[in-house]
Amino acid sequence: MKIHSNSHPLKVDVPSVSEIDEIAAFHSKLPGYVPTPLVSIDGIAKELGIRRLLVKDEGKRFGLKAFKALGASYAVYKLLQERDAGKLQPEEFLSERGKKLAEGITFTCATDGNHGRALAWIARLLGRKAVIFMPQGSVPSRIDAIRSEGADVVVVEGGYDDAVRRASEEAEKKGWVVIADVGYPGYMEIPRYIQMGYMTIFRETINQLVERGEKTPDIVFLQAGVGAFASASALYFNDPADGIRLVSVEPGDADCLFRSAEAGDGTAHSSPAFGNTIMAGLNCETPSMAAWPIVRDRFDCYITIEDHYAEVAMRVLTGEGIVAGESGAAGLGGLIALLEEDPSFAEEKLQLRDDAHVLVINTEADTDPEGYRRIVGTIG
């Protein structure tokens, strides 16, 4: 495990309250919307020596097995709203008015699975086509899930960065619309909307805790690929003065946020090669430019974990009745790894002690059912 800590996390700028309300109103109008479960697993908290362990189960989001549709849907809505001079309302998104605004669009993106499935779902609901680019080695079940939404899938030779490049080149040639979660110079607006869309996870969590009369978490572990998801937590828990510590968790050899933080020059750095990890959703070489500055300023700590910890966390969650895929379980994997490998850092730098309330997010269910069965020994 590698650890890098940021001793001076900063407050980051957030979307306005009315924008955050708009995001929540928008999501509540999507088919199948219900807040995902927030489960407190007290037995495991006790074993880990903490007060409370909360798991927000995004494996149940919209029946798509992952959280990503919160981002893709909001970005597409904002795109159509812009085409409508700002007039399109949340409840009109999938109506004839929304569909008319989407006429002629082919959507495209790169994905390691979940974002592509989310975009394919939105495209289908709007009656549009999607072409999704995936890195080599993508497992058949994730490809099939995207095709089942009616999208075309192209598996590229190369890693995630190559898939991002191909999506952007093909879009340029063919006039398709890219809905990417990776921001780069000249392409920042859509990724920012995707990040804002993910804020609903944290808004729901806090509402659920308030309803139960429970306190907000002290520490949140967030698994990271390009950092869009992590940045949403930073936007929601934007002020370190509130005392909430944010910890990024990446695979050992797909560690672009860790490397960027460790370099200490403020800029984003890539991991040297396409990683070899079971955490496919986190296997990204380069941080999103739209996410990195937010994560950089606000996050307290960056850790990397070996695959073994994701597997342990998957089994732990299964024992609690929560189906978590490899990337889904990685936040909990990070907590377990930190307590096992560097408990004194955990205690001194993060105040991860017996009174701590910790939040992790299960960001995906068994999106690779065969892999899930191999690791956990049972069906999801």
Ligand SMILES: Cc1ncc(COP(=O)(O)O)c(C=O)c1O
């Ligand atoms: C299940 C899962 N968790 C976490 C992430 C990380 O999100 P991001 O790439 O925004 O850091 C992904 C990204 O694909 C994912 O699929």
